[in-house]
Amino acid sequence: MRNQQTLLTAAASVFVTSGVDAPIREIAARAGVGVGTIYRHFPTRADLVVAVYRHQVEACAEAGPSLLAEAASPFEALRQWVDLFVGFLVTKHGLAGAMRSDSSGFDALHGYFLDRLVPVCADLLDAAAEAEEIRPGTEAYELMRGVGNLCIGRDDDPRYDPRRLVELLLRGLRRGQES
Numbered sequence: 001m002r003n004q005q006t007l008l009t010a011a012a013s014v015f016v017t018s019g020v021d022a023p024i025r026e027i028a029a030r031a032g033v034g035v036g037t038i039y040r041h042f043p044t045r046a047d048l049v050v051a052v053y054r055h056q057v058e059a060c061a062e063a064g065p066s067l068l069a070e071a072a073s074p075f076e077a078l079r080q081w082v083d084l085f086v087g088f089l090v091t092k093h094g095l096a097g098a099m100r101s102d103s104s105g106f107d108a109l110h111g112y113f114l115d116r117l118v119p120v121c122a123d124l125l126d127a128a129a130e131a132e133e134i135r136p137g138t139e140a141y142e143l144m145r146g147v148g149n150l151c152i153g154r155d156d157d158p159r160y161d162p163r164r165l166v167e168l169l170l171r172g173l174r175r176g177q178e179s
Contacts, residue, residue: 004041007031008055020049056088057116064120074127089151134173
């Protein structure tokens with residue numbers, strides 16, 4: 001299981017820099033394992049891509065409550081979680097292409113993504129609103145969709161920094177104060 005987590009982390013990192021079509025040997029080298037180990041765990045590239053996707057969804061989902069418990073404020077927890085979410089979205093680019101042969105699988109993954117992450121984002125938004133750090137009424141799905149849309153332009157323009165625009169979006173949620 002530890003090997004598998006190492007593989008998934010390495011694959012996610014390689015996907016960010018080289019895309020989901022990166023050579024398996026590059027992922028194996030990053031993970032410090034042989035190519036055969038990857039194929040033993042993930043017989044096809046689509047299997048690996050799906051596993052990375054699910055692994056990152058789980059990491060993002062599990063981070064929400066931890067951040068809320070540990071951050072200096074609910075808004076700071078939201079900010080940190082959104083930063084993790086942006087990192088996840090950057091890794092996710094190319095997933096649709098890799099899954100093209102299995103549109104039902106892609107649809108199931110999207111449903112899984114929404115089922116796991118929308119409630120976490122909603123809890124963070126609710127906590128920040130209850131602490132009067134943000135204006136109430138922001139829907140988790142809307143915020144996540146907005147963040148996702150801001151991340152799209154990254155692939156086409158190396159000068160484009162979605163994190164700066166996401167920060168502006170988060171500032172717009174603030175209630176009567178500069179952040």
